[in-house]
Amino acid sequence: MNGVKILVSIIAFTLLGACSTIKLNEKAPPVEDRNSASSVPAPAPAPAPSSGRTSEVSPSSASAVDPLNDPSNILYKRSVYFDYDQYTVKEEFSALVEAHGKYLAANPDRKVTIQGNTDERGGSEYNLALGQKRAEAVRRAMALAGARDSQMEAVSFGKEKPKAMGSDEAAWMENRRADIVY
């Protein structure tokens, strides 16, 4: 196990090595980002967790199919949608959020980033704070379901990484969203 962890750290460091003047965060960035906006070239869009993290996790998930990758499991859903100017997790998403909270409680090695987003209307910085409020609402609901603070980070993309392009209500609805990213 230790060997694997060191190897993961080395890989993470090597990947970040290109920007040597950047002060590195103490923890490695998420290995996988399946929900990144389509505009960003994603090197590994495969749903299965790639690289070292798989071997780190496999003992706890045993031989069964990872529920995160099972389309029939509620954990396969990772997006929470919000109404205009609203930041509370709607009733229809509470089961989803609770399931992820419980999954994290049962799998203390897993970590998530919760990425908040807004529609395109308004200023960049204020939207960043609004997206943060959405991500934080999801994070708190997951904490209530048992996820530890150390397993979660709520961040915001504001209006900067819209999943849906366009300036109509359909696009705006799609972009008022928080994604749970393992």
Place this chain on the structure above:
Amino acid sequence: MMASPKKRIFLKSLVASSVAAGLHPIAALAQLRVEISGVGANQIPIAIGQFWDDPAGDNHVTAIIAADLQRSGLFRVIPSSDLVRETGAVDDAVWRSKGADALLGGSLTQADGRTEIRYRLHDTAKAVTLTSSGLKVNPQFIRLAAHRVADDVYEKLTGIRGPFATRIAYVARSGNEYRLEIADSDGENAFTAFRDTEPVISPAWSPDGSKVAYVSFNLKKPVVYVQELATRQRIAVANFKGSNSAPAWSPDGRRLAIALSRDGLTQIHTVNADGTDLRRVATSNAIDTEPCFSPAGDTFYFTSDRSGSPQIYRMTPSGGEVRRVTFNGSYNISPAISPDGKLLSYISRRDGRFQVYVLDLANGQETRLSDGPRDESPSFAPNSRYIMYASESAGRAHLAVVAVDGSSSYTLNAKASKIREPAWGPFTK
């Protein structure tokens, strides 16, 4: 009035590093096109004669000066094909008959690989010389020197320091590429300070113009960086858990105000420009973001939704004496304070349209300055007389500049890029 040696070295290294990085084709693409869309009523008519030995082309000094003065909205440039030197007698009656209250003439002299620009500004009504001066520069700084001549003319005729020999920062997007670009105030000489496939927002100039703070999403979350423009060295000054954003410099350039969500909600903090000594400024149970310092450093302006909708507030640097500043409309964000401390600009949403407003802090009078459906990010010129902002309509994103009295305006367009998030840099020596 020569550029100081330090300044020259600094600018030279910028040019050298963009060449080294192979950025020139892109820099050329990024040149902005200026369109003047409104002019003031009380303009000073000035005749600008052709400077002697002024070579045509991008560095045509006469044209650069004329374009600066015209764009400012304060002058009506009377073009002249006559060659007018900075020496010799002026026939005031002839120039007055052409409608000119002032006449600018000059000459260029090449010596030892450098160019000397000499010029004279003459008052044709009083028949007196207002200024007669010269600058000697290396070839790559001819445009800068021309802007300095325009600054001098502007100041002599209006009593206000000229804004032309300054720079702007903005974010350009083409396809999946985001570039933080630095250009002259007229959009020329653009170069890329930072590029990435993740968004960049909120550039902010250090008071001495040597660094830019900005927010990059390159770590899959917003992180605040400070980048030295001459060396391209950058450090993450705020990379805490959660989102890090909205950098603003203290007037002495030693600290940054930033918005952090490390404790849950977005709240205002300050940190040294090297990332040390983080302090939380105030605690609210609402969003507090977009801090900016008053020029004297004794007041923070910021955006907060503590009243239920976003409004602009002010407080002391230690978080005390919080007062609401905006009361009209249910959405007022992005405060910017003029360098003279007299005006507050912000974006207000009225009837679903996001537009630039300016508030006179002395008498409380509010004026709308833009009419776009989606205007953002107001930033004052260092002479407090203009506001640059981002404007978007029908999928086009450009920069616009409006005089603070609304009397004139112009736009800066990039051919192949969407440009937004402007920040007008400080005066430089």
